[in-house]
Amino acid sequence: MAKKESNAIATNRKARHDFFIEETYEAGLVLQGTEIKSIRAGRVNLKDAFARVSNGEVYVHNMHISTYEQGNRHNHEPTRSRKLLLHRSEINKLIGQTQMKGYSLVPLKIYIKNGVAKLLIGLGKGKKKYDKREDLKQKAAKRDVERAMKERFQ
Template identity: 70%
Template sequence: MPKGMGKVVAQNKKANHDYFIEETYEAGMVLQGTEIKSIRNGRINLKDSYARIQNGEIYLLNAHISPYEQGNRYNHDPLRQRKLLLHKREIDKLLGETKEAGYALVPLKVYLKNGYAKILIGLGKGKKNYDKREDLKKKEAKRDIERAFRERQK
């Protein structure tokens, strides 16, 4: 988690359910026109989005940024691919790691930092169904223990 993370605008809650996140990277986003205004209003959805490396550059795909209400003809395409800003050595490292089977670049959070929209990208390995079930069992057991502890304190 980067230091000094500002206001979190959007989170991909499904990412931790579907992937084991091994590393995270903070990236800037290249935005057009009214996109930053929509992001500031919290009108971004990361649900089915992912990142891909093409020609030595990293792009965010399938992230939906709703058109700005007062944007009229200056509005943007909500599902366009957006370039992400990372250092060349970070992109090269990610390229090498995503070549391995089962690894994907998953957007985790979008937040505002010093007036700029930043995105937290995670290097994730896909979970199998039995891993997901096991995680749910652990979460449920933890919740039951906490509930029993609270009942005991009353």
């Protein structure tokens, strides 16, 4: 029986700071042999990555997967565009939603699930500067309430 495992290898923490994430989709990745080995070793970076729909297919760009040390001449290019595997209905839905102003596809997390690399992408609407300030205020207020509750019940 296959063991079910789902552990995050890399997360894009800046994505939730810069975008309101409205929906998330789990997508498979089309990878080369040395890329999956580097991902399993945790040598992946989602910081500047973004996804885009083109010709009815979804691609992730600027996702940096470091070259595999033992990969000799069969190594991959670190920042090449990689195809995402989604259902046709999901792609059609994303095409309509990303054409609206201010919406984009943002990679959130990469993980291994049942031995296969998966990428969690989110449909995000860009935050303005005042939205980011408001989020920081709410986070600080929540932290103060937690601190007060902890002091009160000790």
